[in-house]
Amino acid sequence: MDEALRLKAVDKTFRGHLSIGSHQVLRGVTLTVPRGVIYGFLGPNGAGKTTTLKVITGLLFADAGEISILGQSVEDRSVRGRIGFLPESPYFYDYLSGYELLIFMGRLQGVPAARLAARIPGLIKAVGLEGKDRLQLRKYSKGMLQRIGLAQALLNDPDLVILDEPMSGLDPIGRREVRDLILAMKDQGKTVFFSSHILADAEMICDQVAILVKGKVVQEGPLESLLSSEVQFWDVTVRGAAGMVPPPGCSVLTRLGTQLLIRVDREETLQDLLDRSRAEGASIRAVVPHKSSLEDLFLSHIPGEGR
Amino acid sequence: MASRGDRSTVVHQITALASNTFKEATRSRVFYILLAFAVALLLFSSAMGFMAVGSIRRVVLDMGLSTVSYFSAMTAIFVGVGLIYREIEHKTIYNILSKPVSRTVFLAGRYAGLMAVLLVNLAAMTAVLSLVLAFFGGFTPRVFAAAGYIYLELLILTAVALFFSSVTSPVVSALCTAAFYIIGHTSSALPDLLVPYLTSTWERRLAVGIYHILPDLNLLSINNLVSNNIPTAHGFAIRAVLYTVLTVAILMLASALCFKRRDLV
Numbered sequence: 001m002d003e004a005l006r007l008k009a010v011d012k013t014f015r016g017h018l019s020i021g022s023h024q025v026l027r028g029v030t031l032t033v034p035r036g037v038i039y040g041f042l043g044p045n046g047a048g049k050t051t052t053l054k055v056i057t058g059l060l061f062a063d064a065g066e067i068s069i070l071g072q073s074v075e076d077r078s079v080r081g082r083i084g085f086l087p088e089s090p091y092f093y094d095y096l097s098g099y100e101l102l103i104f105m106g107r108l109q110g111v112p113a114a115r116l117a118a119r120i121p122g123l124i125k126a127v128g129l130e131g132k133d134r135l136q137l138r139k140y141s142k143g144m145l146q147r148i149g150l151a152q153a154l155l156n157d158p159d160l161v162i163l164d165e166p167m168s169g170l171d172p173i174g175r176r177e178v179r180d181l182i183l184a185m186k187d188q189g190k191t192v193f194f195s196s197h198i199l200a201d202a203e204m205i206c207d208q209v210a211i212l213v214k215g216k217v218v219q220e221g222p223l224e225s226l227l228s229s230e231v232q233f234w235d236v237t238v239r240g241a242a243g244m245v246p247p248p249g250c251s252v253l254t255r256l257g258t259q260l261l262i263r264v265d266r267e268e269t270l271q272d273l274l275d276r277s278r279a280e281g282a283s284i285r286a287v288v289p290h291k292s293s294l295e296d297l298f299l300s301h302i303p304g305e306g307r
Numbered sequence: 308m309a310s311r312g313d314r315s316t317v318v319h320q321i322t323a324l325a326s327n328t329f330k331e332a333t334r335s336r337v338f339y340i341l342l343a344f345a346v347a348l349l350l351f352s353s354a355m356g357f358m359a360v361g362s363i364r365r366v367v368l369d370m371g372l373s374t375v376s377y378f379s380a381m382t383a384i385f386v387g388v389g390l391i392y393r394e395i396e397h398k399t400i401y402n403i404l405s406k407p408v409s410r411t412v413f414l415a416g417r418y419a420g421l422m423a424v425l426l427v428n429l430a431a432m433t434a435v436l437s438l439v440l441a442f443f444g445g446f447t448p449r450v451f452a453a454a455g456y457i458y459l460e461l462l463i464l465t466a467v468a469l470f471f472s473s474v475t476s477p478v479v480s481a482l483c484t485a486a487f488y489i490i491g492h493t494s495s496a497l498p499d500l501l502v503p504y505l506t507s508t509w510e511r512r513l514a515v516g517i518y519h520i521l522p523d524l525n526l527l528s529i530n531n532l533v534s535n536n537i538p539t540a541h542g543f544a545i546r547a548v549l550y551t552v553l554t555v556a557i558l559m560l561a562s563a564l565c566f567k568r569r570d571l572v
Contacts, residue, residue, distance in 0.1 A: 014572065057405040059571040077407050087407040091398040093327065095334040107323035108406045110316045152402065 003068070004160045004191035005033040005056065012051055012064030012215075025051045027215040029065070033208070035159075038186050040202035041195040042294075043212035044302060049195035050088055052212070064224050070159055081109060084153030088164040088195075090145055092139035098129055098148045101137060105152040116155070117252050123151040126184070128177060143174040150181055161185055162196035165199050179205055199209045203294040211301055218301045226297055233265040233288040236273060241282030247272040259285070320408050321416040328420020330385070333427075342428060345378045346435050353439045359422060364445035369534035371436040372450070376457050376530060379429050380488055383461045386424070387468025388480035390417050391566070400571060411563040418469050418559070425461050429454055449533045459527045459551040466558035473566040491524030526550055 012026040025048045025305040033039045043049050054060040056067060058080060070082055092101055099120065106116040124133045132140075140148065146166065153161055166182070167175045175198070182205055185192050196202050202209060203223070210220040217294035219226060235253070238244070242258040249269035254261040264270045270287070277284055332338045352374045356367035391414070394400040403413060433454040440446040467487045471480035501514045527547045529539055 016569075054401075054571070057401075059401055059404055060572060061568055077409060081406060081407040083405075087405070089399040090402065092402065093331060093399060095331060096327075101396060102335075104323055104327055104390065105402065105406070108408050109322055110319065110407065
């Protein structure tokens with residue numbers, strides 16, 4: 001058994017009073033997260049990512065489908081002792097200090113007091129909150145709350161870490177720190193399952209992704225198999241060619257004085273462009289190949305956004 | 308059958324949740340403002356007692372115990388109704404129930420924590436009342452017994468508030484719990500008031516039947532007996548404790564059943 005998480009045909013509908021205004025949020029969500037990977041659960045706002053995570057962590061109950069976590073049913077509460085969870089924009093008791101929060105959460109996890117006392121200083125150091133752990137949480141910044149949230153998710157040394165939008169609302173430094181922490185978790189042999197709509201971060205660290213749109217997984221698999229390795233187009237910057245007419249198949253994107261930015265989508269056309277530029281005495285400043293990105297893949301599944 | 312390890316974990320979790328609830332209350336400025344207000348109200352009602360006609364000791368004792376009782380009940384209702392709702396509203400519950408903590412344990416921990424807060428509150432008010440009575444030479448140790456029975460009432464009221472808090476909003480919960488409190492303190496008059504006017508046997512049986520279904524919080528109160536220096540009946544304490552235990556058990560079970568499959572959106 002090398003699956004950390006498996007969802008099969010999971011449905012969830014929110015019903016209003018007297019079942020008026022029902023809204024189906026998850027429609028047969030099926031995905032498999034192998035052990036030891038960083039798995040990105042991507043989708044636009046309102047796609048159902050947080051609902052899926054809440055169903056996995058027992059905060060919501062699925063209407064249909066099967067959920068298995070580390071080989072155990074989601075109904076088996078003991079499995080939650082083997083997972084760590086960071087909710088979106090985590091809310092904590094702001095009258096507690098960071099240290100008190102970790103003690104409290106550790107006691108709920110059933111971590112023995114001696115192990116807790118030995119583990120907390122290391123975790124505080126790992127998330128970069130040394131010297132800040134005795135401050136009340138109401139004095140923490142958003143980034144610090146995210147970090148103490150990560151520390152509480154790791155208290156029980158979990159096999160599976162589930163993070164809901166861990167980089168949301170953080171500045172670039174905070175995002176990099178969280179990315180590094182996620183990579184460190186993978187190095188420790190943990191499986192990380194995180195939701196995000198920040199594609200650049202996901203592309204940097206994910207081994208596998210699933211894309212959720214309107215409650216349905218529209219694509220799932222290893223990142224390298226989902227993204228084409230072929231170059232999609234080239235952007236060429238040419239200087240000193242104000243009067244140059246590019247060959248057919250090229251499109252001029254910008255023209256700044258004698259400098260042109262030209263997009264080419266075929267290799268033969270690129271060769272023609274380079275030859276013509278040299279012939280007209282223009283200098284070629286840059287040739288940038290573009291492969292398909294996670295963003296292209298993502299947008300291709302969003303109605304009205306596909307390229 | 309739960310193993311010893313499981314039981315120990317459950318006890319640790321309830322203790323952790325209760326201790327956190329206690330910290331939440333005692334680190335809030337509102338708690339101290341309420342406590343100061345309670346003490347001020349107690350001193351004021353005692354002062355009013357001295358101005359009243361009749362036995363000063365009896366009036367001070369009566370007004371003092373009533374103040375302690377009403378104020379404790381109001382605190383239980385207004386803090387109790389937000390006990391679960393606030394956790395959901397503030398989303399702090401996500402961090403708790405995503406851990407291996409059962410929803411029943413969560414309810415029990417929150418309940419135990421609030422009961423600890425109410426105990427401190429009641430102890431402080433009883434101490435002030437005792438000092439006032441001692442100052443004027445009217446102190447009786449039965450004040451502590453009366454406070455004990457008030458605490459039994461608080462156990463029930465908090466369980467009622469917790470039940471409503473686990474199924475509805477704080478406003479509706481507060482109204483329902485306050486209604487329970489009012490009915491609980493007036494239901495005992497139902498048979499005496501109605502029965503003489505009812506002509507048929509079935510009407511009298513119906514009235515008595517309704518009384519038995521309704522809560523009767525006067526079964527737990529000795530305030531009048533203490534202030535009038537009347538001894539409590541034999542077996543009163545055992546009946547009061549059994550009534551409390553049974554009512555709290557039913558309410559906690561109902562809360563647990565309602566909360567068990569509730570979606571935390």
